[in-house]
Amino acid sequence: MRTLFEPKDSAVARELAQKVIKLADRCKEKTGVTPAFMEVCGSHTMALARSGIKLILQDHVRLLSGPGCPVCVTDQKQIDAMIEVAEAQNRIVCTFGDMMRVPGSKRSLLSAKTEGRDVRIVYSPLDAVRIAQENPDREVVFLGVGFETTVPVLAAALQLAELKQVENFSMWATTKLVQPVLRTLLSVKKVKIHGFLLPGHVSIVLGEQAYQFLADEFHMPGVITGFETVEMLSGIYKLLQMVLNDQPAILNNYKSVVRPDGNPIAQKIMNEFFTPCDETWRGMGMIPQSGLDIRDQYSHLNAKKKFNVTVGEPKKTLCRCGDMICGLATPDECILFGKACTPIHPVGPCMVSDEGSCSAYYAYMRKEG
Amino acid sequence: MRTLFEPKDSAVARELAQKVIKLADRCKEKTGVTPAFMEVCGSHTMALARSGIKLILQDHVRLLSGPGCPVCVTDQKQIDAMIEVAEAQNRIVCTFGDMMRVPGSKRSLLSAKTEGRDVRIVYSPLDAVRIAQENPDREVVFLGVGFETTVPVLAAALQLAELKQVENFSMWATTKLVQPVLRTLLSVKKVKIHGFLLPGHVSIVLGEQAYQFLADEFHMPGVITGFETVEMLSGIYKLLQMVLNDQPAILNNYKSVVRPDGNPIAQKIMNEFFTPCDETWRGMGMIPQSGLDIRDQYSHLNAKKKFNVTVGEPKKTLCRCGDMICGLATPDECILFGKACTPIHPVGPCMVSDEGSCSAYYAYMRKEG
Amino acid sequence: MCVGVPAKVIEKNEFTALVDVLGTKMEVGILFVPDVEIGEYVIVHAGQGMSIIDQTFAQASIEEWEKMARADII
Amino acid sequence: MCVGVPAKVIEKNEFTALVDVLGTKMEVGILFVPDVEIGEYVIVHAGQGMSIIDQTFAQASIEEWEKMARADII
Amino acid sequence: MDRKVTLAHGDGGELAHKLIQQIFVSAFGNQSESRFDATFLSLSSGKIAVTTDSFVVNPLFFPGGDIGKIAVSGTINDLSVAGAVPYCLTVGFIIEEGFPLADLRKVVKSLAVEAEKAGVQVVAGDTKVVEKGGADGLYINTTGIGLQREESTIDPSRIASGDAVLISGPIGDHGIAILAARGELGLMTDLESDCAPLNHMIDAVILGGVDVKMMRDPTRGGVATTLVELAEDFDAIIELEEEKLPIRDQVRGASDLLGFDPLYLANEGKVLFIVSESDRQKTLELLHQFPEGRDAAVIGRVTGKGVGQLLLETPLGSKRRLHRLSGMMLPRIC
Amino acid sequence: MDRKVTLAHGDGGELAHKLIQQIFVSAFGNQSESRFDATFLSLSSGKIAVTTDSFVVNPLFFPGGDIGKIAVSGTINDLSVAGAVPYCLTVGFIIEEGFPLADLRKVVKSLAVEAEKAGVQVVAGDTKVVEKGGADGLYINTTGIGLQREESTIDPSRIASGDAVLISGPIGDHGIAILAARGELGLMTDLESDCAPLNHMIDAVILGGVDVKMMRDPTRGGVATTLVELAEDFDAIIELEEEKLPIRDQVRGASDLLGFDPLYLANEGKVLFIVSESDRQKTLELLHQFPEGRDAAVIGRVTGKGVGQLLLETPLGSKRRLHRLSGMMLPRIC
């Protein structure tokens, strides 16, 4: 919000951008390569594109999109199963707007709705519990995706359903954790970057310490950053400084919002309802203990256990979402981009979510019609 | 149907009408009063009006409408109860088109439908059973009214539901019998008429003998008659002849359709599912054993027993339907006729059913806008 | 009381028949007229055949009316 | 990853608060920020307040950026 | 392109753009409205006639036509019976989410074909998509602009005793065809809806020199309601002869079964004429030259002026008064 | 009269007759279409503009207006931005069985009031009633006829480098007001829809002598989609400045919460002008005299001709390309 996190004068942003460019160029002089940073969070991907930062920095800093769009990293099989859940008659399926257009093997939630299924967009998962209370004759399923920011809110919805004994409510949760995937990117995928722009809102829950291993184990700097133009520019500025000085550390550039120890209340309720589990990431495969599942004592709220959903192996496509979320390719390197794959007919989830790297690129970086 | 029951040339009808007029005038000469006949059946009321017979004979023969429109004679309290049945959520109510506009104390089935209740018009009661089979999650209630022609068809629907074990089907039946009401008209209401035009289609089921008591006990002639212009004119002709000769008898002027002993199969199934009961007739009060109710062994198909419906005492109106169906008044004698009471806003059921005397008068006899 | 229409039976099944009314067709029940044959007419009410029409009587009626119309009434 | 918007708390109930974002209002949950007070700002995500904004740090940040923008890079 | 219409097809964005390009522009030719918000026309004169109607027929496809054909016919006929020469149409679609694109194409095609036959251009269009359950598949509004004729004799004040009342063909076909097509009441018939644009036939009558005083198309409410309104609007007493009404056997049969009166059944390709007595034969002859007018008949006459009313002479010879349709026609068993 | 609309109100019979008499004729004056199937008009010239739109807004009543007001505004504005002088409207109603008659009266009243304000006549109308569940309460089609101006300078081929792009006021008000009025996502705002007929204001600009080369009303798809279409249709390169876009705080706040971009939000009372560079100030001054134009602003300019495109200069100074709305805008949490 401009009045809180923005300087009054946008001249500050423009000057800051120039300073970042100068610093980046000095960095390149010194190291011989263009500095490359990964924005882990999809909201960063979008804000960087929309503000024009990606464009203005493009010849000076490589900004790679990471695995931080929950829609983009969700396994195709999970998406097929969620759509299958919506197919049953007399069921109400609620979800975030982000999920509506994600292409399954055969269709999307939006096309299920078009065919007459009762699929509703809610802003808060707790609204889905209320919808269940208002429709006692029908099963209401919330399809929940998300990282650590969203999981506590999913837990709050489960808590509400438990408290009010809403027996016709359940949740299909497919959630992801940041730390395991960052570790995998660095140790398995061998991503070539010089630092991380760390997700501001996941950090609200996790706190600063969660990322210390990056600096300690991988010699990799990271800056926790907000989403306004100056916040992001200053985050990149600090990354460049650490690269230049070869002094990797985890800095909190979003102190007004992110506490050192995160939000303990949110952590507590998350742990009360969820427990770590192995998760399959789109394009990356299974990463051990990289997700959260609903605890066994709440199985009656777990749609995966409540309903018998079986889906076949998803069909293969040429989609390179997996490479996108590992920072191994940019959208224009996918041969489907902007042709077979557009936001209206997305082939992969990276084109669906506004946060997806392909979608952000399509909306804000694309030159052609 | 013209090709079966009509002479090729409508000159026959016109000449026949003249002969009827002559005969009627001779009758009046002889007796000093205009001969008055009651058409028992509402379909006769309508056909007499629509064909122009009522108009052409109006100064020569008084044609009085009788209690033969099942909608018109249904007690207001039954109508309120049937509308109440339709009020429940998740219920499908099926009925004949005739019932849709009948005004209850507060509303009609049509206005219940307008408000969103699922009220459906069927042509055959058996279609309602099929609708129940197609909607196993919902209670389907058929609202059945009728005289002896219709009751066997209602019984056929009950038989089908019983056979197919359609547990979500039931029927709210309010049926009437011709003989008891004719007896009441003559012995209690002291109706002043010289003969009956007897209902062609009720007679299909009952046969000729059913009316013999009219001649034997009440010295009253009767002619079973079809519904084409010439059929009705010839029926009146025969009535006039019997009056002139003072030789009352029951004649069958519809021999091609009505057998002496009626339809035994229809009688059998009617008796299998229904048993005589006391019935309240609109404007006439309770007449002992003048209706039929679903037998106790089929109570599970009886909506009156299946659902708990209570209605208050109906509000009183100035409606003179009761007088109409006793032949004690003609529609233009009701002060509401054509003003507060029209087919669009009927006050009484006689204005609703196309067979109702007020409705037929409104459509075919009315002179004003 | 009861709308009833003469309809010609053009197909017959076990419990139902296809009837024709001046070119418009409808499936009706024949529970009450199980012996009806193709080509015969029935009176249809509320989706059921109620009575088989005896054409001899129908013809006789027409003749009777014509006679009636020509009759002298003194 | 997570759209989060700063919103000012203008009414507080037991489990929820009415917040204002530049004049648009919304009822949000305060399960995770039970101590928030009227007049304070929270980051709202998916209908829940997730963090209370520390305005001192917010002000400090703006000053830091302005300094950064003016800094000399040799 | 998707096989179903989605809400995004109506959101004014990229999909809406494609829908308009691929379905509408290709059927109706270049529509400058999409580039200018309005279409510019240069008419030969500023004396125009305007009419509008929405079409909500169910089912959308039925024997003898579809909603596209009817949407053109209805408006063309309204202009024609008003005595104007149809010039152009606008078309507005309201489409339910999930509607098959193939069906939309069929409807648009049929609309374009009929407009072409009638010789009118579709000059402006609009598409809205509503949520599943927000419409019964598809609704269409057409608005028509026609040009006033120099040679028109239409003038209801000239209606006089003795004038003949004609209808261009049998009545009630549309009403029964639609009811049968719905399949709900079990009616089966090979009857086709009569829906058709009648402007060429009406042209022939007027250019043939017939002294036409008034025309109406007896759509909803049927011949009876239409003539009652006409009689009341212009203070005429009109008498119809029941035996002269052209009615197809199937319409009679279906009406008998359901207890309907053909005089109140809807028609979508018929016109009622009031012409001077001396022109009745000439009118018939002109009408008989058209397939749509093959069964045209004189059905009655104007018997006087005064408080308008419509009377029907039955075969018995007695005359009863006809009124507007009261409430809906519902099938009845008693 | 009943308190709810019933199917019989649309059946062409007695109830339909009463509905038309009591609600429509009383609001719009004597409509000769009901007597003649079409209405006759004598325009000062045969050079006319025609446009049509259906309105399916949900909810029907919202802060700042209702479906009746919007149905007039939308069509008046389409005629006006095309450079024509709005002359008359036709109105087609599709009403769901059970719709409250009192609400219908309110809508018709508001339609009549707005038409009166805009100085146009409602010359023809139609009413259809569909079964319960067959519509979401009420849909309206309006078709507008306007007269071409002698003095019009509208000519997109004259668009040239340097031309100024103006908007008559803040963007996105309608989109957010409607979303909040739906109550589904919990948004609360005192924002009102901007819906209003703009013909008098546009008149003032044109008669004030401004060299207007092109106008558009940024309705569905918003300012971005509208300008992309304009740029593509007429081969212009247009650059907007993000910081100059007038956007109300509440619209910004709601957009932030739901992840929307105000550039794609619908407006129902705004007009985009492309005027020659030298007239930008004069245009602003003329607009500022109207309440609807009080916050008018120059938001960009034409920077070249060629393959049409729309660019946005961000506060950072970098320029990114804007495209049509892709799919619907859905509220998002990630």
Ligand code: SF4
């Ligand atoms: S452009 Fe489409 S297909 Fe290619 S990687 Fe992105 S989402 Fe996948």
Ligand code: SF4
């Ligand atoms: S006119 Fe109406 S109120 Fe009077 S008796 Fe007939 S139905 Fe009853």
Ligand SMILES: [Mg+2]
């Ligand atoms: Mg019209």
Ligand SMILES: [Mg+2]
């Ligand atoms: Mg019309």
Ligand SMILES: [Mg+2]
């Ligand atoms: Mg018409």
Ligand SMILES: [Mg+2]
């Ligand atoms: Mg439009």
Ligand SMILES: [Mg+2]
């Ligand atoms: Mg539907």
Ligand SMILES: [Mg+2]
């Ligand atoms: Mg338009």
Ligand SMILES: [Mg+2]
């Ligand atoms: Mg428009």
Ligand SMILES: [Mg+2]
């Ligand atoms: Mg427009």
Ligand SMILES: [Mg+2]
């Ligand atoms: Mg109309």
Ligand SMILES: [Mg+2]
């Ligand atoms: Mg609805």
